[in-house]
Amino acid sequence: MLTEKHIIIREGTIKEDSLIAKHFYQMWLDIGVDESNIILESQNITLQFIEEARQDLFYKAFIAEIDSAVVGSVSCQLFAGLYPNVFKDEYRKFGYIWGVYVEESYRRKGIAKSLTNRAIEYLKAIGCTRVVLNASPSGKPVYSSLGFAEGNIMQLDLV
Numbered sequence: 537m538l539t540e541k542h543i544i545i546r547e548g549t550i551k552e553d554s555l556i557a558k559h560f561y562q563m564w565l566d567i568g569v570d571e572s573n574i575i576l577e578s579q580n581i582t583l584q585f586i587e588e589a590r591q592d593l594f595y596k597a598f599i600a601e602i603d604s605a606v607v608g609s610v611s612c613q614l615f616a617g618l619y620p621n622v623f624k625d626e627y628r629k630f631g632y633i634w635g636v637y638v639e640e641s642y643r644r645k646g647i648a649k650s651l652t653n654r655a656i657e658y659l660k661a662i663g664c665t666r667v668v669l670n671a672s673p674s675g676k677p678v679y680s681s682l683g684f685a686e687g688n689i690m691q692l693d694l695v
Contacts, residue, residue, distance in 0.1 A: 541645055545654045548597030548609060550590075556597050557582035559609045559637035566640070569673045589613045594662050598654045600638065600647045608638035608647050612655035615668060631659030633669040636678075648678045656682070 548556060558634060564574060585597045589595035593613040600608035606668045615630035633655045659667050668687070673677050 541652055542602055543645075544652050545620065546599055546600040546601065548599045552568065552597065552599060552606075552609075553583055553586050554579070554612060555599075555606060556586065556609050556635065560611075560635040561671075563635060563637045566637075567674070584691075586611070592616075595656050596655075598651055598658075600642075600651055605643040608651055609635065609649075610651040610655045611635040611658055612639070612667075613660070614664070623662060625665075629663055629665050629667070631655075631662070631664035631667045633659075636669075636675060638691060649682065652678065652682060 538666060543651050560564055561574065561578055567572060572625040578673070586595060586597075589611075590646055593616060595611065595613040597611045599606055610633060612631060612633045617630075621628070633652060636648050638645075638651070667684075670677065670686075
């Protein structure tokens with residue numbers, strides 16, 4: 537097991553946006569989405585999303601490094617919402633964490649947890665009152681260990 541001394545978690549740079557987009561793509565493949573179901577322009581779509589989120593939603597990425605090699609990343613931002621936000625920030629200002637990714641050979645070493653913690657710290661620093669995320673089955677234990685509770689999302693598959 538790696539110790540936190542071996543893992544460096546740092547803020548990602550604009551120059552690393554392509555790496556973040558690559559990790560986001562790989563994350564979907566790793567959780568079982570067939571490549572044929574991902575839009576060919578996914579890299580550009582993700583890069584455009586990041587650029588807009590950086591301008592409008594306080595977007596930040598964090599990178600995990602071991603011996604100067606990037607082994608994981610996470611993105612976070614203000615949650616734009618699924619419906620009009622009619623609440624004062626001090627009542628409801630949600631942060632959103634997405635794209636938590638760790639290369640397969642480095643998993644189960646606490647890296648995803650460290651990345652998520654760093655994103656939580658940032659969202660707290662910008663005044664968020666809650667952090668939300670969508671967890672893959674393999675990610676749920678990580679987020680549960682950090683105190684995330686399962687929410688009240690309900691879904692109905694139509695296909």
